[in-house]
Amino acid sequence: MSSADLDPPTPSPVTARRSTARRVVLLLVAFALIVGLPGAAAAAYAFRPDRHSIVLPPMPTPSPKPTIPTSVGDTTALRMLVVRDGVAAALTKLAGALLAQDQETYLQVATSPGATSMLRRQYRNLTAMKASVYRVNAGALLGGDKPGQWKVALNIDVCFVRPDCVAVRVVEPSVWQDTADGPRLIALSPSKTGSHWYENTHPWEVADLYVAIGPRTMVAATASLRGRLPAALAAAEQGAAKADQYAVGGRTPDQYRVYLASKGEWKTWFGGQRAKWAIGYSISTGPYSADVVLNSAEISASYLPGVMRHELTHTASAYGTYYWSNNWWLIEGYAEAAEHGLTWDATSVTRRFVDSGWNGKLPGISPADNASVAAANGRYGVAFLAVYRLEQRFGRAALVDFVNRVLRTGQTPASAAPLSFHAEWSAVQADLIRFIKRY
Helix, strand or coil: CCHHHHCCCCCCHHHHHHHHHHHHHHHHHHHHHHHCCHHHHHHHHHCCCCCCCCCCCCCCCCCCCCCCCCCCCCCCHHHHHHHHHHHHHHHHHHHHHHHCCCHHHHHCCECCHHHHHHHHHHHHHHHHCCEEEEEEEECCCEECCCCCEEEEEEEEEEEECCCCCCCEEEEEEEEEECCCCCCEEEEECCCCCCCCHHHCCCHHHHCCCEEEECCCEEEEECHHHHHHHHHHHHHHHHHHHHHHHCCCCCCCCCCEEEEEECHHHHCCHHHCCCCCCCCEEEEEEECCEEEEEEEHHHCCCCCHHHHHHHHHHHHHHCCCCCCCCCCHHHHHHHHHHHHHCCCCCCCHHHHHHHHHCCCCCCCCCCCCCCCCHHHHHHHHHHHHHHHHHHHHHHCHHHHHHHHHHHHHCCCCHHHHHHHHCCCCHHHHHHHHHHHHHHC
């Protein structure tokens, strides 16, 4: 046996490096456990060369962040946030209750008799009108007149019958009382009439309504006019069929809504009507909608179908935002054409107006509020004859296209006429003036 066979084996370089690495890892783990460095312990665990597990010490859970307490009646910014969240929760509850037709839950939001009465009326009207969409959200909170009170405008978006409409919006002022159980509604007011269409007071906010609903229309009235609802609904359905034929903008209204007003309601609904010669009007209530109000005291049963055709045609053509400046003759003449058709004969009132009071121009503005009925009817007659002539000469499709270009897109008659009628407006207008004078 050689001396080489008796000497102890020399460790290989690889074995030596593994032993050194093991010592380093164990030292790192020991150090991490002693000083409590979880990051170091994790690093050591990640690089361990063998299969032995290392038990880490429990990690402490930090205590929750301290909160700043608020009290009922505080007017601090922090309290305002608490009230804001409470109002939002109450409005979510309110909207859900109406759509579920749960009146008891709907009324729980309010605590005062006045607010409760307002909510009860709205619940009654909106469910009768088959509200299909009802959303309520709060605007900015403002300090109230008394401690613990907050003012907020409620933005109410509602659709009727069909859920796939562009909602009508009203904005109602409200006051909420801060309480230990959350904010409670103590005052709710109808929307205020303003400069924009969504700022007008809707009848369902201020009156107890009875409602009749058909496939295309809805007619509503207070108790004194409830008996006229069946005939009015029949006239509205017939009027809607005609108005649909004159609809512009590539769409027909999702629903036509008509309110029958008594003498007093005529002066207040949607801000009221001041023109003494008017018996009905259409007013925009949203970007794609307009509602109709009829002065029932001035409309006989025989005249009702014609008025419906006229006003519902406004709803189908002059809704939302449209270009009305200097286009009065086109707006009203278009509704008159739908009301009377191409077989109607202009009245003697129109002839007298043309012979004595007409300036030879298409009237661009509405008659004055204090104009006589005869003077107003004369101007309407001129507007009718102008649109009658356009439809007679160029056809309904060309007329609808012209009205759409002028009223809905803002083109001038001069720019629209070559596209709709394939004729220059100067020549078309001259023909209209000659036609009216010869009539």
